[in-house]
Amino acid sequence: MTPVTILTGFLGSGKTTLLKRILTEAHGMKIAVIENEFGEENIDNEILVQDRAEQIVQMSNGCICCTIRGDLVQALSDLISQRDAGKLAFDRVVIETTGLANPGPVAQTFFIDDEIADRYRLDAVITLVDAKYGQQQLDDHEVVQRQVGFADRLFLTKGDLVSADDMADLKHRIGHMNPRAPQQVVDFGQADLKDIFDIHGFNLNDKLDIDPDFLAAGEHGHDHDHDHGHDHGDCDHDHGQCSHDHGDDHGHAHHDDAIKSFVFRSERAFDPAKLEDFLGSILQVYGERLLRYKGVLSMRGIDRRVVFQGVHQMMGSDVGTRWQAGETPNSKMVFIGVELPKDIILQGLERCLV
Known part of the structure; x- marks a missing residue:
């Protein structure tokens, strides 16, 4: 099945910068990108050749983009149909959500629709958080909290614009919101592809990744208000x-x-x-x-x-x-x-x- 990565994050968090790096790097992969705001998310047009009839954008390195004007299921089905017909070639998909989107319904698509579930495998949700404005965005917009909560991996961007203390506070806050997602500071889209692809965040496995500090925080021997008759660690x-x-x-x-x-x-x-x-x-x-x-x-x-x-x-x-x-x-x-x-x-x- 074709692996799919969902790229999410609030407006201005750096999704386009990261996506541009993914699409222009000489990695040898053929990546299909589904965007729902292509006209507004301005990837450098000089590296694109757009077939407006198909709403397909061919990248100079063999990657492709397609824009969503309607349903995600239809867009995914169209990609598969064109690949089966030999019109397109790709071996993985990246979905870039709008900055105001809740990634939950996007992730659910890969479980609800049988055709999609048979052809695609949801690999991971990657969430970008703006280090400079992240605290305020988390306060003002619940969708930002949802983006953090859904993440399999968290990229903190614009770290050069904040102090070490401010960065530590932000890491602490989102770590308690989502302790299972590793955090990584990524500036100017310079993330290693191994930290983006093949995360297997939606695969069942024996490993439950929880921040060890999160678990350790509860192990100071204090009393609970009620006794359950047994100990939790x-x-x-x-x-x-x-x-x-x-x-x-x-x-x-x-x-x-x-x-x-x-x-x-x-x-x-x-x-x-x-x-x-x-x-x-x-x-x-x-x-x-x-x-x-x-x-x-x-x-x-x-x-x-x-x-x-x-x-x-x-x-x-x-x-x-x-x-x-x-x-x-x-x-x-x-x-x-x-x-x-x-x-x-x-x-x-x-x-x-x-």
Whole structure:
């Protein structure tokens, strides 16, 4: 299947600069780019040859662009049809969203439409964040928070325009919004292609990437207001609104962001039937507010890891590697969403444990 990368970020975050670098570098790949604001997102026209009838733009290095005037599914289908007919050649797709777009519906396209799901594989969502204006944009625009929450990788741009302290504050803030996405400072579009392509952010695997500092922040031995009868290796609450200090929060402003993340951990196994019922009910009620969620689980009666992840109401799971001798089976789950009922979800998960 053809891998697809979604490139998102607010207006002025540097998407076009990064895309121009991708399209003009001599990397030997044939990349099809779908843009929904080609006329406004001004890629250097001197390197383009546009067939206006087809709305296809041929790059000098063999890459192509097409502009979206309507439905994304139709644009993807048209690309496949033209490739099958020998009119186009490409081996991966980059979708650049408008700066005001929520990437969620774009990502859902690859799960909902059978034809698209059979021919394309969503690889990753790459989100660009403007280091100079990012804090203000996160305050003013929930779509920016959604862009951060959906990301498999976060590129911080314009780092040369901010102080080290301001950059640290921004990293801290978005790290608590989305702890599973690695952060990287990228200036003038100078990102390594290996950090953009073949991320496998939507592949099920045994590895749950969570910022280790995020997990460590909850391991200071403080008491909870309630006793669940067992220990989580994590404090399982939103660090952005802690009523007490963690050692890593000194000097950082706290923000009441709509997009937050929280982690559930336990060394007790899940009852598979109970967990399936509970997750099904959560997705039915809160699915639109769940941006991304992922976990590696210990299940009763299964000697292997069970891996799951999802976007909104669509969730997939698979069986991973065996638990090794001397290894304590455990579960780790991260949820990223809009004003999620954290306590309801955490307490419900606890009731699903054996």
